[in-house]
Amino acid sequence: MVSTWSDKMLLLLRRMNNFYLPGSSLERCLPFKVEGEQVGWLSPKVASSTLSRFPAVFRPHGGAVSLAPSLDSYQKRSEAVDGVLQELREDETYACLKGWRHEKYEVMARYCDTPVMCMERAATSLFGIKRYGVHINGYTRNGNGGLSMWLARRSTTKQTYPGRLDNMAAGGLAAGCSVRQTLLKECEEEACIPASIAERARPVGTVSYTYEDDDGVFPESQFVFDLELPSDFKPQVGDGEVQAFYHYPIEKVKDLVASDEFKPNSAMVVLHFLIRHSIIEPDTGQSVLHNSHLISIKAQLRFLCIQIKSFFCLQLTEFLFPLYFRALLP
Numbered sequence: 001m002v003s004t005w006s007d008k009m010l011l012l013l014r015r016m017n018n019f020y021l022p023g024s025s026l027e028r029c030l031p032f033k034v035e036g037e038q039v040g041w042l043s044p045k046v047a048s049s050t051l052s053r054f055p056a057v058f059r060p061h062g063g064a065v066s067l068a069p070s071l072d073s074y075q076k077r078s079e080a081v082d083g084v085l086q087e088l089r090e091d092e093t094y095a096c097l098k099g100w101r102h103e104k105y106e107v108m109a110r111y112c113d114t115p116v117m118c119m120e121r122a123a124t125s126l127f128g129i130k131r132y133g134v135h136i137n138g139y140t141r142n143g144n145g146g147l148s149m150w151l152a153r154r155s156t157t158k159q160t161y162p163g164r165l166d167n168m169a170a171g172g173l174a175a176g177c178s179v180r181q182t183l184l185k186e187c188e189e190e191a192c193i194p195a196s197i198a199e200r201a202r203p204v205g206t207v208s209y210t211y212e213d214d215d216g217v218f219p220e221s222q223f224v225f226d227l228e229l230p231s232d233f234k235p236q237v238g239d240g241e242v243q244a245f246y247h248y249p250i251e252k253v254k255d256l257v258a259s260d261e262f263k264p265n266s267a268m269v270v271l272h273f274l275i276r277h278s279i280i281e282p283d284t285g286q287s288v289l290h291n292s293h294l295i296s297i298k299a300q301l302r303f304l305c306i307q308i309k310s311f312f313c314l315q316l317t318e319f320l321f322p323l324y325f326r327a328l329l330p
Helices: 005-015 044-053 074-091 095-099 121-127 179-191 250-257 264-276 286-290 298-302 312-328
Strands: 030-034 037-042 058-061 064-067 104-107 117-120 131-141 147-154 165-167 169-172 202-213 216-228 242-249
Touching (some): 005 250, 005 264, 037 121, 037 216, 044 058, 064 074, 074 095, 074 117, 095 121, 104 121, 117 121, 121 216, 131 179, 147 179, 147 250, 165 169, 169 179, 179 216, 179 242, 202 264, 216 264, 242 250, 250 264
Parallel strands (some): 030 064, 131 216
Antiparallel strands (some): 030 037, 058 064, 104 117, 131 147, 131 169, 147 242, 202 216
8 A cells, every 4th residue: 555655756756667667568669760770669569560551661670660761861751750640640540649739859869869850749659759848847945945836737628637737837849949949938838937037947957767658658858947936926827738826835845746636757857856955855755765766867967967068968878877777676
């Protein structure tokens, strides 16, 4: 029976990394490669039962699936794969395609690599494509230094996790948009935070995880920012993706993050904040701190690369994370 806060958070960490845990589909999945680089994971069903219907686009080879050699440019690959996805969408073959977003995500082996193609956001889980996003922790300090955090309540019309608690502002990294552009865009659109305030946000690391569910495999990495807000500033509902904002003391946030009210990956981002700001004490959060590698090694290695003013740090940790993760799994 799950009863303690630490037990609940440990379940969350395991759930959000279940693709690397025993019993997952990892051993049965096939690498999806473009130009010889792995960019995703394909389930046996997607690889054999679905993509085999499109030999002009997809080619099995050496235990992996690649694109046809004739698809030798970003545009050709993107258009060919999109044609397949449109057909699968019309056939209603996969439930995830019912949530078509008309939003493209870049496809690349590592964030610092040149994208090899783009893909409809709703389809990325079918191919196990790594998705990137930006999450902003909005917080305040009182006169005694005590922390409070702004949380958002997602709209009931959201396609995923409607009505759940979320970070103050967050959004996926769409094709052609930089991390900084996405930060400013989401702050303005979701919380009506002007650029003059949003630009103060500090990058504090990345939270990465890989989970699977009925819709496929979700390797994700979130660029996390802390934004200390003036005590008299209140976020306002903007584009309708949020229905309300709440300003809670950090201890209440700690309790809420272990509840079913929170969007799971956003709960990971808040947990990252709680650890960094020493809200979780070793005596009361032993199991969470012991398993903090399940949140991300990237946040730890970031401090080794703090003087590097580029995302070479991310490139390094993209390589090290799977090795580190598998070595430390209990």
